[in-house]
Amino acid sequence: xxxxxxxxxxxxxxxxxxxxxxxxxxxxxxxxxxxxxxxxxxxxxxxxxxxxxxxxxxxxxxxxxxxxxxxxxxxxxxxxxxxxxxxxxxxxxxxxxxxxxxxxxxxxxxxxxxxxxxxxxxxxxxxxxxxxxxxxxxxxxxxxxxxxxxxxxxxxxxxxxxxxxxxxxxxxxxxxxxxxxxxxxxxxxxxxxxxxxxxxxxxxxxxxxxxxxxxxxxxxxxxxxxxxxxxxxxxxxxxxxxxxxxxxxxxxxxxxxxxxxxxxxxxxxxxxxxxxxxxxxxxxxxxxxxxxxxxxxxxxxxxxxxxxxxxxxxxxxxxxxxxxxxxxxxxxxxxxxxxxxxxxxxxxxxxxxxxxxxxxxxxxxxxxxxxxxxxxxxxxxxxxxxxxxxxxxxxxxxxxxxxxxxxxxxxxxxxxxxxxxxxxxxxxxxxxxxxxxxxxxxxxxxxx
Amino acid sequence: xxxxxxxxxxxxxxxxxxxxxxxxxxxxxxxxxxxxxxxxxxxxxxxxxxxxxxxxxxxxxxxxxxxxxxxxxxxxxxxxxxxxxxxxxxxxxxxxxxxxxxxxxxxxxxxxxxxxxxxxxxxxxxxxxxxxxxxxxxxxxxxxxxxxxxxxxxxxxxxxxxxxxxxxxxxxxxxxxxxxxxxxxxxxxxxxxxxxxxxxxxxxxxxxxxxxxxxxxxxxxxxxxxxxxxxxxxxxxxxxxxxxxxxxxxxxxxxxxxxxxxxxxxxxxxxxxxxxxxxxxxxxxxxxxxxxxxxxxxxxxxxxxxxxxxxxxxxxxxxxxxxxxxxxxxxxxxxxxxxxxxxxxxxxxxxxxxxxxxxxxxxxxxxxxxxxxxxxxxxxxxxxxxxxxxxxxxxxxxxxxxx
Numbered sequence: 001x002x003x004x005x006x007x008x009x010x011x012x013x014x015x016x017x018x019x020x021x022x023x024x025x026x027x028x029x030x031x032x033x034x035x036x037x038x039x040x041x042x043x044x045x046x047x048x049x050x051x052x053x054x055x056x057x058x059x060x061x062x063x064x065x066x067x068x069x070x071x072x073x074x075x076x077x078x079x080x081x082x083x084x085x086x087x088x089x090x091x092x093x094x095x096x097x098x099x100x101x102x103x104x105x106x107x108x109x110x111x112x113x114x115x116x117x118x119x120x121x122x123x124x125x126x127x128x129x130x131x132x133x134x135x136x137x138x139x140x141x142x143x144x145x146x147x148x149x150x151x152x153x154x155x156x157x158x159x160x161x162x163x164x165x166x167x168x169x170x171x172x173x174x175x176x177x178x179x180x181x182x183x184x185x186x187x188x189x190x191x192x193x194x195x196x197x198x199x200x201x202x203x204x205x206x207x208x209x210x211x212x213x214x215x216x217x218x219x220x221x222x223x224x225x226x227x228x229x230x231x232x233x234x235x236x237x238x239x240x241x242x243x244x245x246x247x248x249x250x251x252x253x254x255x256x257x258x259x260x261x262x263x264x265x266x267x268x269x270x271x272x273x274x275x276x277x278x279x280x281x282x283x284x285x286x287x288x289x290x291x292x293x294x295x296x297x298x299x300x301x302x303x304x305x306x307x308x309x310x311x312x313x314x315x316x317x318x319x320x321x322x323x324x325x326x327x328x329x330x331x332x333x334x335x336x337x338x339x340x341x342x343x344x345x346x347x348x349x350x351x352x353x354x355x356x357x358x359x360x361x362x363x364x365x366x367x368x369x370x371x372x373x374x375x376x377x378x379x380x381x382x383x384x385x386x387x388x389x390x391x392x393x394x395x396x397x398x399x400x401x402x403x404x405x406x407x408x409x410x411x412x413x414x415x416x417x418x419x420x421x422x423x424x425x426x427x428x429x430x431x432x433x434x435x436x437x438x439x440x441x442x443x444x445x446x447x448x
Numbered sequence: 449x450x451x452x453x454x455x456x457x458x459x460x461x462x463x464x465x466x467x468x469x470x471x472x473x474x475x476x477x478x479x480x481x482x483x484x485x486x487x488x489x490x491x492x493x494x495x496x497x498x499x500x501x502x503x504x505x506x507x508x509x510x511x512x513x514x515x516x517x518x519x520x521x522x523x524x525x526x527x528x529x530x531x532x533x534x535x536x537x538x539x540x541x542x543x544x545x546x547x548x549x550x551x552x553x554x555x556x557x558x559x560x561x562x563x564x565x566x567x568x569x570x571x572x573x574x575x576x577x578x579x580x581x582x583x584x585x586x587x588x589x590x591x592x593x594x595x596x597x598x599x600x601x602x603x604x605x606x607x608x609x610x611x612x613x614x615x616x617x618x619x620x621x622x623x624x625x626x627x628x629x630x631x632x633x634x635x636x637x638x639x640x641x642x643x644x645x646x647x648x649x650x651x652x653x654x655x656x657x658x659x660x661x662x663x664x665x666x667x668x669x670x671x672x673x674x675x676x677x678x679x680x681x682x683x684x685x686x687x688x689x690x691x692x693x694x695x696x697x698x699x700x701x702x703x704x705x706x707x708x709x710x711x712x713x714x715x716x717x718x719x720x721x722x723x724x725x726x727x728x729x730x731x732x733x734x735x736x737x738x739x740x741x742x743x744x745x746x747x748x749x750x751x752x753x754x755x756x757x758x759x760x761x762x763x764x765x766x767x768x769x770x771x772x773x774x775x776x777x778x779x780x781x782x783x784x785x786x787x788x789x790x791x792x793x794x795x796x797x798x799x800x801x802x803x804x805x806x807x808x809x810x811x812x813x814x815x816x817x818x819x820x821x822x823x824x825x826x827x828x829x830x831x832x833x834x835x836x837x838x839x840x841x842x843x844x845x846x847x848x849x850x851x
Contacts, residue, residue: 012496233851302495324495331485332453338485339503346499352508352728353499369488371501372481372583375627378505379791380732389847393791394840409844417493424494428502429627432492 003196004228006215008387010349010422012160014302015269015362016322020167022263022276028283030079030313032091033059033070036306037316038131040140040445043070043089051078056102056127056258059092068141071128073281074260075100091313096280099260102127106256109181117185118144124182129252131316132245136226136238137413138445146237150230151187153180155202155243156195156213158220159301163265163319166198167276168244173204175250176243180207182253183246187239193225217303218387223419227388232413244319248281264288264314268302268322269364270295279314285321286310296326296367303421304434328366339371349426350381374429382433385422390415392423396433399440404447407440416441456483474577478584502626506589508730512721513593513781519717520710521554524601527707528553558710561596561608568609569595572616576625587626587633591616594634594781597711598774598822603641603648611637631829632788635778635822642822650817673708674701675773675811679818681760688768690760701771712777715770722780731784734796739779742804743769750812761812769808778807778821788829792839799835803828 035043043060046069053059053076058069076097082090104127112120121144124130133142142148155165169176183190184207192208194201199212211229213219222240226232241249244263251259262281266288267274277288289297289310298305299315302322306315314321331338337346343353347363382392390411398406417438424434460480467473482503490497529545539556542549569592577584595612615637620629642649672680674696681690691697696706704714712718725731747766754763769775783789783803790799803824810820 014496231850233847296489296495298495300493304493305495306493307495322495327487327489330453330487332456333483334452337499339501340507343499348499350498350500350729352504352730365496367489367495368497369486369490370497370499371503372486374502374585375625377502377587377627378730378786380786380793383793389843391792391840391843394836409847410840411843411847421494424492425496426498426500428498428500428505430497430501432494434494435492438493 001210001212003212003214004219006213006219006224006387008383009158009216009218009385010426011158011216012302012365012425013347013360013362014160015364016267016271016274017161018163018265018267018274018276020164020276022167022170022278025277025279025283025287028096028280028287030093030095030284031072031074031076031280031282032082032093032284032313033072033282034091034313034315035060035070035089038062038070038141039442040138041068045081045089045092047078047081047092049078049081052076053078053094054100054102055260056104058126058128059094060089065143067122067125068130069125069128070131071258073128073258101257101260104252104256104258107178107253109178112178112181112185112253115185120182120185124249124252127252127258129249129258132249133239133241134317136222136232136240136416138441139416140445142239148187148237148239150189150191150238151183152222152225152229152238152240153183153190153192153208153243153246154220154222154225154240155198156193156220157242158195158215158217159303159320160217161265161267161320161322162220162301163263163267163276164198165243166201167265168263168319169247172247172250175247175254176205177250178253179246179250180205182249189230191225191229193222195220215387217422218385218419221416221419223414223416224387227414234408234413242319245317262314262319264318265320266323267320268298268324270325271321271323281314282316283314284310285312285314288321289323292323294326296324298322298324302365303425304418325364325366328368350428369430371428371430373431376427376429376431378428381426381428382420382423385426386415386419388414388419392420392433395440396420396431396436399436399443402440402443404444407444412437412440412444452483460484471578474581474584475574478577481583502586503589505730506586508724508728509590509781510593512724512731513590513597513711515717515720516597516711516714516777517558517593518551519704519714520597521558522547522550523554523704523706523713524557524710525550525552525554526705527601528557557601558596560605561599561603561710562593564605564609565595565612566592568612569616572613572621576621580625582625585626587620588616591620591634591637594711595637598634598638598709598777599641600649600709607641607645607648608637611641614640627787629787630833631826632782632785635782635826635829638822639826646817650819673773673818674706675818678761678764678772679811679815683759684756685760687760687764691768698768698771701768709774709777712774715776718776718780725780725784731780732786732789732796734793735783735789735800736779738797738800739783739804739807740770742801742806743775743779743808744804745801746805746808750808759812761818764812769811773811773819774821775804775807778825779804782821782825783828788832790832790835790839792836795832795835795839799828799832802831 042063047059053072057072060070062068074096076094079095080093084090131141135142190208192210196214248259264279265276292310297309299308300318346353379393395410417434420433463476467476573588615633619631619633619636677694678687702715744766747769750762790796806824807820
């Protein structure tokens, strides 16, 4: 049990933190299984429009592994199979009806502990629960072909306005215990990461190595934990999952049925209400955000999230919805917020605006790009926000140059696009470093 | 809401609309982005961006240069007024050595240099931006002010224009523009003029705008800079005494009321600019500090070799080196160009230190020319990637050792 204090990074002072109230949202009318939530896979559609499905009915399967299916998380009828350009599969929409669920059989702790990992894997895969387990590098769905050298359970989050894991997992101790028993069959070494606020609440969880991380974002990201506890070298794999996702697996193991509900924090300066909601998994966001005029509704947080809109859906891995202002005002020469003005009302992590002198306050930040895209000029900016032993500028340039050897040398396996989100935020040249790293990872994964 | 919005909104909207798709769009776009902020929203997974953009970064450097610029104008004007000759030209009636008159005379000499630089450089930037189809880069705001400040007051305007064009094209645009230059463009401009027209940029007569005052007898005054005095002092003489004899004390070199290139004379004005760059973190403190340390250390080493038979320059106290010539200006404004400097923190210490050391070596050991800062910086610009290479290699080896 160790305490790690992270110094590099930054906590964005965004308005709109969710209060600790948990409310039952109005039942969503539509849910959707979206392939974009699962990169590196191509899919085969298993249903047609009009088919009746129950919670647990497979709707798409991975072409790489036909046993890896993705299931409906509520019962109803398939209402639409959305496709985009060049017939790219965007989502299988299901109009929710009834409460039917497939019973895959409840497993108790004894059964879990005495089963083989292959049986456990198959039991989870058939209900579409296996994808909750992901691996690094690449942040793709875990695979039995690459068993991990450690498993990381993340019970903390430092992303802007991120929900508290202890609220998401309230009352789910048995479920977490069952899921940990399951994880142990794959790898004995399980790291359970808490922050200083919830560490004591988690100390009763057994069979894991507890560690506490403190500090600004990205102290709560799994790359930071991996770097400090057991760094990944070429050829090695680790698995990771959040505590609330682990609780979902535990709920499935105990009940034998696919959990239909999850808890989501609605956050952000433009959110209609800032609190936690119990919603259907993969629900359409209109259940909690009624109106998105002039707003950007994001599944996830502002540093790592997908623009969904009120008609979009909660992503498979997300427990947060953030609502911010879409675009913003134009500022003219002479305005405070113009690039030449003093900037009392302009937020920055840098010392170039007088707003720095105003002290702590929360900001309502819009989705403006705030400048033209330029080549990288200030190469010193990035490393201040990344607490990993990686030279981000050099790695980014290796990714842009598609130099795979150099990417490997500079640590591409230890990083993910979410780790450099703050770099993307802070870059004066408005370069999307997150996309650069993501493209670099995709290139290496494809080339083998 | 400012009054500018009501004046500018309609014309800008119309201009942007009408020029869409034409070759003029780049220029109109440049003007538009200067006068008002954009409404482009973020794309991708990161939904917010910091307020700092490259325009503000460059403007911060320009603001840091203002004290040096103002002093440059005052100093040049003062020297013009104190020269014992008849003034000619439109400002001839202002002959009292007052602050206002000095500034006006100085502006009369500085502003044409600045305008010519901006026009020559602006044309280069516009041509390249139009051909390449991207927005006009802001890096030129800084180079445009740096170039006149490293020129002597008496330099012909056409020479500055040529140097600017050469520096911008061959040190920057050829490699891709802002962010791709491996040499400092302002210093490259100066180097071009230095190697092509050495008598116009060094020596004793260029520091006062002699040929800008007609009917002026140049042999009447010695305009040797402190470095020039120290370089030619007698063997075995005390450098500090030689300087005092020429009228240069530590104090007036600190304040800057001495001849020299326009912006480099006043350590205090440069220090004010350095303060702004350091507070805003636009300039790397590691590079600045290590350059001063390197220069000081080399000055001390030379002091150790000083003796009754050696040249006087060797016994110049190390702290004098730091305020004389272009050392301070180069250390604060030239070495800190983030693109041509080393990118790693460890690399920046080595880079700055070697610049300081080299600048003093070239100064003292080179009999032909008493200033080494420009050459030292350009030399280290070339080596910066090599320094970074070794720092990154250490990171790579650490990673391999873990495997």
